[in-house]
Amino acid sequence: MARKRFDDSNCSVARALNEVGDWWSLLIVLHAMYGTRRFVDFQQQLGIAKNILCDRLSKLVDNEVLRKVEAGEHGSRFEYRLTEKGRDLFPVVVALRQWGDKWNPAPDGKQLDLRDRATGQPIQPVTVRNSDGEPLTIRDVLVADDLKAAKDAG
Amino acid sequence: MARKRFDDSNCSVARALNEVGDWWSLLIVLHAMYGTRRFVDFQQQLGIAKNILCDRLSKLVDNEVLRKVEAGEHGSRFEYRLTEKGRDLFPVVVALRQWGDKWNPAPDGKQLDLRDRATGQPIQPVTVRNSDGEPLTIRDVLVADDLKAAKDAG
DNA sequence: CGAATAGGGTTGCATTATGAAACCAACTTT
DNA sequence: AAAGTTGGTTTCATAATGCAACCCTATTCG
Numbered sequence A, B: 001m002a003r004k005r006f007d008d009s010n011c012s013v014a015r016a017l018n019e020v021g022d023w024w025s026l027l028i029v030l031h032a033m034y035g036t037r038r039f040v041d042f043q044q045q046l047g048i049a050k051n052i053l054c055d056r057l058s059k060l061v062d063n064e065v066l067r068k069v070e071a072g073e074h075g076s077r078f079e080y081r082l083t084e085k086g087r088d089l090f091p092v093v094v095a096l097r098q099w100g101d102k103w104n105p106a107p108d109g110k111q112l113d114l115r116d117r118a119t120g121q122p123i124q125p126v127t128v129r130n131s132d133g134e135p136l137t138i139r140d141v142l143v144a145d146d147l148k149a150a151k152d153a154g
Numbered sequence C: 001c002g003a004a005t006a007g008g009g010t011t012g013c014a015t016t017a018t019g020a021a022a023c024c025a026a027c028t029t030t
Numbered sequence D: 001a002a003a004g005t006t007g008g009t010t011t012c013a014t015a016a017t018g019c020a021a022c023c024c025t026a027t028t029c030g
Helices: A012-020 A025-034 A039-046 A050-062 A090-103 A144-153 B012-020 B025-034 B039-046 B050-062 B090-103 B144-153
Strands: A066-070 A078-082 B066-070 B078-082
Touching: A012 A025, A012 A050, A012 B025, A012 B090, A025 A039, A025 A050, A025 A066, A025 A078, A025 A090, A025 B012, A039 A050, A039 A078, A050 A066, A050 A078, A090 B012, A090 B090, B012 B025, B012 B050, B025 B039, B025 B050, B025 B066, B025 B078, B025 B090, B039 B050, B039 B078, B050 B066, B050 B078
Parallel strands: none
Antiparallel strands: A066 A078, B066 B078
């Protein structure tokens, strides 16, 4: 059964999920952020079926999250690199990782936090902030108009 | 074919996606953040099939992202409310929304930004920051050990 | 009191999504 | 020429999804 797509949705989150909501997509983006570029490396690191990886890479390229670059060596060799659009998923992926770290620690107890390369210090939790930089919770943010849009869109 | 699950994965993002990576799950969480609580409201707002909604709500409750509360009125009436774990997905959802707003504007041109309730000012883009509050990019964050873990886990 | 409504499910079925594994085409190296 | 490299493509079986009907309990209404 074809999943519902949210192309015409007024909800940004829904439209975002159209592009990165397929199983594996965000993990591919994550590995691209780690520096992975080649098909075989994505495949081996992720343990993903080749046909699925092919499909996802193709879609991420179509959606301009990644671009496919000829790498010249050895015949049909390509690299997949993040676009700016793709790189802008960094806060999403980090926030998701921090959520996972906090609420679902690794089964083997290893907890490898993210650190600032320059200082070696752990980075801050990703938070939602207002224009003055003060952290905001769900209740502090006005989302009424978006809810209205979602209701109207049905 | 059963999707690969990442229960034993050393990758936090993968484990997080186990819980919120199913089609519809994040949108349900989003609507819970808007204040939606009742089954029929989720269903109507999202336009989701009842069996799928039921399945997703059940899983989100099992994973303690939501809790199911008896609301007392009119027979078997329940409400689904965010737990603290669920509320901690706020930065994820906001970051995703902002990504969507930036790179996939609404088809009808409406762009409803998120605002600070108290001031009415637009909120900041969600960013990754170091301990001094300075914004970090992908390259500024050390993720080598996580990549190693992902490689080892295979 | 029986019918209708409210509420949240459950079931059956058809189509798509996913994964495993084999196969493929073009290019390069031995 | 055979083998290796690279990134696909294809086949098949099982799971995931959506539609729509059905279900059960509780409450309300005529």
